[in-house]
Amino acid sequence: MVKKSVLLFIMGVFILASAGLSHSAQWANPHLLFDANQVKEIVGNPDWVLLDCRKLKDYAKGHIPGAISIGKQCKKGLRDKTSRAFRDASKYEKLFGKVGIGNDTHVVIYGEHVKSDTMKDTTVAFWILEYLGHDKVHVLNGGIDAWINAGYALDNKPTILAAKTFKANVVNSRYATTDEILEIATGAKKNVQLIDARTKDENKGADQRALRAGYVPNTTVNISHKDTFDQSEDLESGKMKDNGFLSYDRVASFYKDLDLNKRTVGYCQTGTRSTLTYLELRLLGFKDPANWDESWRVYGSHYKDFPVAGEQFFDFNRVKKAEKKIKKLEEKLAALEEKAKEDEEKK
Amino acid sequence: MERRMLILVVVILVMAFMFGYINSYSTGIQPGYFEKAEAPAYGVGGGETLAAGMDEEFQKHLKALYQEEDEE
Numbered sequence: 001m002v003k004k005s006v007l008l009f010i011m012g013v014f015i016l017a018s019a020g021l022s023h024s025a026q027w028a029n030p031h032l033l034f035d036a037n038q039v040k041e042i043v044g045n046p047d048w049v050l051l052d053c054r055k056l057k058d059y060a061k062g063h064i065p066g067a068i069s070i071g072k073q074c075k076k077g078l079r080d081k082t083s084r085a086f087r088d089a090s091k092y093e094k095l096f097g098k099v100g101i102g103n104d105t106h107v108v109i110y111g112e113h114v115k116s117d118t119m120k121d122t123t124v125a126f127w128i129l130e131y132l133g134h135d136k137v138h139v140l141n142g143g144i145d146a147w148i149n150a151g152y153a154l155d156n157k158p159t160i161l162a163a164k165t166f167k168a169n170v171v172n173s174r175y176a177t178t179d180e181i182l183e184i185a186t187g188a189k190k191n192v193q194l195i196d197a198r199t200k201d202e203n204k205g206a207d208q209r210a211l212r213a214g215y216v217p218n219t220t221v222n223i224s225h226k227d228t229f230d231q232s233e234d235l236e237s238g239k240m241k242d243n244g245f246l247s248y249d250r251v252a253s254f255y256k257d258l259d260l261n262k263r264t265v266g267y268c269q270t271g272t273r274s275t276l277t278y279l280e281l282r283l284l285g286f287k288d289p290a291n292w293d294e295s296w297r298v299y300g301s302h303y304k305d306f307p308v309a310g311e312q313f314f315d316f317n318r319v320k321k322a323e324k325k326i327k328k329l330e331e332k333l334a335a336l337e338e339k340a341k342e343d344e345e346k347k
Numbered sequence: 348m349e350r351r352m353l354i355l356v357v358v359i360l361v362m363a364f365m366f367g368y369i370n371s372y373s374t375g376i377q378p379g380y381f382e383k384a385e386a387p388a389y390g391v392g393g394g395e396t397l398a399a400g401m402d403e404e405f406q407k408h409l410k411a412l413y414q415e416e417d418e419e
Binding site: 056060069070071077095098099158160 | 401402404405408409411412413
């Protein structure tokens with residue numbers, strides 16, 4: 001009897017502990033991330049707008065019923081030609097109002113990762129709407145693949161919604177400026193966590209995309225944005241590949257050593273990939289997250305006064321060598337074409 | 348012989364319909380979308396390829412979204 005009671009007690013403790021563990025292993029802000037079933041419930045609800053952030057031609061092929069498109073993929077339509085967010089909020093007010101997003105509208109944004117790499121467009125739109133102070137923004141986890149995997153049908157009829165009034169209430173703290181990054185780099189500003197969302201090669205300087213390669217001094221950690229996605233087997237190559245879905249355990253493991261209460265800024269090459277970092281920081285409950293919009297493209301192109309860790313100048317010798325190789329290949333190709341022409345004439 | 352041919356034709360038609368239906372059901376893509384190269388007669392010219400459903404009203408709507416920006 002005693003033995004049975006002890007056994008039951010141990011089992012009970014185990015079950016409760018397991019339940020507690022599974023309960024604690026969740027996003028701090030789970031409402032920001034939707035699954036396909038949650039999206040299905042809001043289709044047709046006039047208080048909700050589904051924003052398709054993919055290219056227009058993909059939207060035309062098939063989209064979630066009722067979803068709208070802004071006519072361009074979001075990272076282009078919502079930023080200027082230099083990939084920077086508009087600082088004039090009235091441009092967004094007009095655009096979002098025209099497509100039917102008002103201040104009371106909940107917005108669920110989706111893209112696609114594997115084929116078109118437009119999960120980045122999703123997170124650009126998410127960050128911009130949050131920067132504009134819109135607090136009703138959500139992301140479909142896994143994008144349109146999640147919807148298709150759930151067995152729901154697509155539609156190819158475009159949606160035009162009635163215009164609404166969108167008034168921005170800009171949250172400046174969500175936009176990290178290059179001036180702030182300089183203060184962090186020089187040590188004038190402390191207690192800020194800086195996350196480099198570029199690849200390891202870009203961080204080390206092996207992949208050069210500006211006049212100078214390297215990283216911002218006092219960068220806390222390099223978390224390549226693609227690594228944070230769930231991984232699944234690619235059917236063509238058989239290798240494990242990022243699939244565009246986010247899960248708590250995987251994402252949290254990258255940020256486990258960071259302090260939730262400190263200001264935390266993500267950056268990459270153009271401030272695009274780091275908008276995924278921003279979403280992840282929001283999901284995990286970081287108190288003061290931000291995206292550095294100008295990122296390395298602006299910082300790494302300055303010569304003076306911008307300190308760089310692991311500094312490497314752009315290797316123009318390598319470019320020269322590549323140019324020579326291309327020239328030789330062009331000559332070979334021209335010779336082959338000439339020979340083929342001659343052979344054709346002989347026949 | 349003719350009866351056999353008739354049955355064969357009916358079976359092929361039913362199977363072809365089922366194949367198309369299952370394909371559409373599993374991919375979610377509904378009939379009506381044609382790439383420009385495949386259907387030039389649909390008059391989809393210039394810019395991004397649009398589906399048959401992307402009517403004039405929608406194109407006007409998209410143009411109006413960026414009108415002021417383009418004018419600047």
